[in-house]
Amino acid sequence: MDRQRRIWLQASAASLLTSWQPMARASGGWRAARPIQLIVPGQAGGMSDIIARVFGAGTGNDLGERIVVDNRPGASGVIGSYLLSNARPDGQTLLTASSDTHTIYPHFFNNPKFVPHKHVPVATLAFVPFALAVNRNLPVTNLRELIALCKKKTVSYSTWGIGTTGHAAMLAFMRAAGIQDMLHVPFTGSAPAVQALLAGQVDAMMGAIPLISTNRAQLRPLAVMSRDPSTALPGIPTLAQAGLSNAADSKGFWVGLMAPPGTPSNIVSVIAVEAAKVMRQPEIRQKLEGMGAQSESLGPVEFGKLIAEESGRWAAITRDAGVVRQNI
Template sequence: MKRAALAILAAIAILPAQAQDKYPSKPINMLVPFAAGGSSDVIARLVGEEMAQVLGQRIVMENMGGAGGATALTRAARAEPDGYTIVIGNSGTNAASYTIYNDLKYTPADFVPVGLVAKTSPMIALKLDFPAKDLKEFLAYAKANPGKLSLGHAGVGSSNYLICRNFLKASGLDVALVSYRGAGPALNDLMGGQIDGVCDAATSLSGAVQGNKVKALVVATPQRLPSLPDVPTSVEAGLPAFQAQGWNAIFAPKGTPQPVIDKLNQALRTALSSEKLHARFKELSSVLPEKDEMSPEFVAKMVPAEIEKYKVLLSDAK
């Protein structure tokens, strides 16, 4: 009897390891903290599709807008740490939000990184009929009409909100910031003329700019983007202080087994080596991370530095 009991206990003890060996045995849920159509959503879908082919299981996207991404991050933090719930985060959701919100239900320690997915290029775009043909004219118009212009973003705490804050700090403008549940709804309102402009990443704006549906004003990068060669950099346009770079990374709940993290990271690395993905990233002005930046260790060191950076930028946000 004792031998039988010991055998049963031994079998139970190795079940978790066996489960990890078989991971994934069912579809994986990837939470996207914003409405469909924004840069995080676009990047998540592209990378998720490639990762799914490597893992042999579907990666199901679930868009959860609200509170600048905090709604989705709260759910991710509370999810079972078994590798079947992951979340795509960015500089807003996983860095700036800790300064902006006092009542978050999670902390940086509630997540373990899988790896960096992409680096993005911040941009300001205007509605097509806005009466300014370049940044110099826009700044003059905005200064002559303080508080009357509006810039949309994906919610307070989102990476797009940070683009707005960077832009206003660099320009000294008095402009109303309009919060949406994602970059997609903000862009739709811009194309409909309900707002004057948006702060967003080129990843989600490229199609609208190339399709002549919105007017790209400036990009906050050192060099012009190959996919949008006519859009001036902030230095060229006369606002060199407007420099920023966004990022997206995948996170899992704290306690997710290391073998599962390793398997997800390997799938991510394989996905980011896809020629198909390279071509789409180039079209969308998204930048692939370097190989060392894809590691969980790199993201684990990057996040605290980003949190400190946004404490300075957002010192008057509360």
């Protein structure tokens, strides 16, 4: 009888352990059932794409499956963002969002194709400061001379689209410098935008520091749009140091992860923890800092607050700049 009782207890314990394991995984978090689609709403080689691939390559086994980057460029990031809005809220689809898509876009267009505040903030991945650069043939050597030239004649600048960070950053510069007008020349991506500057087709550009620093030999960087100088552009002052004390004072534009509307908090938490772990890795921090970006992961709550604050700031900037919203 004792032997039979021992066998029964052992069988019961084994059965209990087997049934408990999935529950333990569920209570401890979420795991992907298949490879996770990470939508990048921009071209390959852009900053969002680079950061997405750095994050994807750095993830371990905690999510259960690998991350697959899916580039969906077009319409200043709207196409990829729209796809996220219609994805299932199961953690299997994420978006590498940016200030472009979620804090600036709504202030440039009527009838938006997606509603940014319905997406679920997961975590920031990095902050990317911008720098103002000019073609080397433009007769200016510093920011003060550029401002004086802009007040005498029409100076052109390139961006990767209306309502993008490059466009908004230049409007913020113009507002701080008291420049009434510059000629905006939008392109389909950051690569053709900087190529136009290199070729002398436009005079200036406000672009991500990694983009500017890579081409420094052919361009003339004048100032960094952040609160601190950049190690990727040594010797280049911030806008404030160059004389614009009322210029934007921030860490730069953010790149982060968004989940579809209605994604459960337990899934968001698991992915946010993984993002923080990945972005703290020394080799990743070193790689991004070498390009001029700052690796930093804010959690869902802090990320949501950042979006709200930044959206309010850009609402004021675009209003003061007289931006007329376009219908799309």
